[in-house]
Amino acid sequence: MISRSVATGPSIWIDGSPAEALPLPDRGLDFGDGLFETMLVHQGSPLLLDYHWQRLTVGLQTLGFPDTFDHARACLEAACHSLASHPWVALRLTVTRGGAPRGYAPPADAEPRVVITAAPLSQDRRELAAPARIDWAELRWSSQPALAGLKHLNRLEQVMAAREAQRQGLDEVLVMDQSGNPCSVSAGNIFLASEGRLHTPALELCGVAGTRRRFVLEQVAPALGIPAEEGVVTREQILGADELFYCNSLRGLQSVAALGSTEWQSFPLCEALHQQYWKSLKC
Amino acid sequence: MISRSVATGPSIWIDGSPAEALPLPDRGLDFGDGLFETMLVHQGSPLLLDYHWQRLTVGLQTLGFPDTFDHARACLEAACHSLASHPWVALRLTVTRGGAPRGYAPPADAEPRVVITAAPLSQDRRELAAPARIDWAELRWSSQPALAGLKHLNRLEQVMAAREAQRQGLDEVLVMDQSGNPCSVSAGNIFLASEGRLHTPALELCGVAGTRRRFVLEQVAPALGIPAEEGVVTREQILGADELFYCNSLRGLQSVAALGSTEWQSFPLCEALHQQYWKSLKC
Known part of the structure; x- marks a missing residue:
């Protein structure tokens, strides 16, 4: 069970485990070979989650990633479980094509990584901001x-x-x-x-x-x-x-x-x- | 002194120290906010180094990075020192805008990171490849x-x-x-x-x-x-x-x-x- 506090800065998970650093090499860093979703999480629930998953799925298909959807969903669920005590959290879910040897061509056996960062937001998001x-x-x-x-x-x-x-x-x-x-x-x-x-x-x-x-x-x-x-x-x-x-x-x-x-x-x-x-x- | 072997895969240094992972968050991963140079290193000397530095400098200026040149040069020198025993090495020098809170706008006090990966090449690069x-x-x-x-x-x-x-x-x-x-x-x-x-x-x-x-x-x-x-x-x-x-x-x-x-x-x-x-x- 993930219980890392988000009180003092962004919490980070890689492939479902608390982490502080991205293993290298990673094609996300090397080429921006990946996708992300920025989600607003309210009391542990990401809003409009279906829309996020649908866009991510189109992106994964377009870039020719192996099927990463179930893995990403499991990672998100684990992260959100530990965020339930916060009223509002900004959560970023990043999927990279993972590690690979040098070169632009992606490896056939790519193993995508799921990186989640989460930071609590202090303001109630339902307030309309000043123009x-x-x-x-x-x-x-x-x-x-x-x-x-x-x-x-x-x-x-x-x-x-x-x-x-x-x-x-x-x-x-x-x-x-x-x-x-x-x-x-x-x-x-x-x-x-x-x-x-x-x-x-x-x-x-x-x-x-x-x-x-x-x-x-x-x-x-x-x-x-x-x-x-x-x-x-x-x-x-x-x-x-x-x-x-x-x-x-x-x-x-x-x-x-x-x-x-x-x-x-x-x-x-x-x-x-x-x-x-x-x-x-x-x- | 850096003495990590490059015999079994890419060697990696971050800001001059041997490393295996990139501290997160990093704007290089988040947005591709950075630059890189791929250098051919012959017996510890990067070829056409002036051209690489000149292109990198233009890039750093265009993206509005703080002056990172001396830091990048020191990191490269340290890495190359440990690569001198290899006839040919493919070296990648990446400069990211470093860590920052969420959002596209770069922080005023950005602290760029220099990531170097190096892998020996087996073939003599002076041979003209087949068409x-x-x-x-x-x-x-x-x-x-x-x-x-x-x-x-x-x-x-x-x-x-x-x-x-x-x-x-x-x-x-x-x-x-x-x-x-x-x-x-x-x-x-x-x-x-x-x-x-x-x-x-x-x-x-x-x-x-x-x-x-x-x-x-x-x-x-x-x-x-x-x-x-x-x-x-x-x-x-x-x-x-x-x-x-x-x-x-x-x-x-x-x-x-x-x-x-x-x-x-x-x-x-x-x-x-x-x-x-x-x-x-x-x-």
Whole structure:
């Protein structure tokens, strides 16, 4: 039984056992050859777990990993068991293709590793955060249809976008694709509201198919009778939107007060969606 | 003093000390937030070390790392000291942005880690290998001018390209950029010879600026009086080339006997360049 405390920093498990270090070599470090999920765990239960597993499964198949699903699930259950006393925990589950000799080609007998890190969160996640101030990023996401949508370990572009936000003292930056169409913020998907409808960029060339994006599209907006669709979203649509918000697993929905010099004063739709979001999560 | 044997597998050092595992969390694993160099070490001396350091330095600056150069150099020297008894060693030097709390934004006080792995090579690297059989890859490299040329840790595209070669029983695959122009193989840069001149694709949008590519352009070809230039290279130029070869640090120059159904029978220019390559290396 795993009983390591999470009181003083992130707890870490590798393949189900408490750990402090990753055995080397590991293709996750060498090449980013792996995937991850960032989960919000409430009293030991990961929220929207099915969505996380489904995205991870697609990723494992796309990268040609051996079947790792049962192992990952057992590792997560063991970790969550020891986290039940915490109201809110940020949990990251990483699957790497494990150790291998030198070279990009993966070994036929790869043995993936499951690394879980967990850190308690002090704030009640059900509170809607103050509206964010963001701006356009200089960086654009690269186009890679073979990997678009997956939450793989190659996240240097996100790091660079987050650095832009950091340098400018912003909460986030809005990143465009190579065509100049808005795609997402550095750590979340975007939605705009216009004439009572929600629009979010399609993710065929870049971006991560966020679990909360899917949740809004499939459950939250429909529960309120709000049409929601994905497709091409232009800069002009964003600038003319009635409301703009982004979302990720730890933050939920985050309204936007300013995108550069464009400002929004009220957020009735985002607030209604936020209420419904937690209602639909039954949390 | 480091005295760990490299006889039975890769030797590993972290920040200059023998190690078997990477302390977690580490942004190298989490996001691929780091860089690496693959060096060929001959009797304890890394070949073309200046080129490796120069590329690494550009990468560290681009990613906004604190100055890590002296630390990396000290780590490499310590490792190489213990490798001097081996004629040939493949050494990988990885610099990650080190540990940090959750989130893409790098910490202001990042403390990069230097991970070195080394494995002896049995074959004399000065022998020209048999001509390779390759084919076009289905995958295309994504366009990211902000990262093009760097040898960063986000190498999932290379893994996917290498999987294509593996599945087809090929030595390599030739990967195009998003415009459909040939860029590189999965693990090396390409050159074509035509009418006594060498051409290699420019790397403004994708690809890794290989140390051996630079060596051929700046030293090997000039020593033989062969004009060599970088620029746009088309599929048609490749298919009509007199010779085609690729290069990387461990392999040196590698002639190509077949690209799909296109075949080459003799490789006089590549053989002459190979001779000069080792002569210029004084090795």
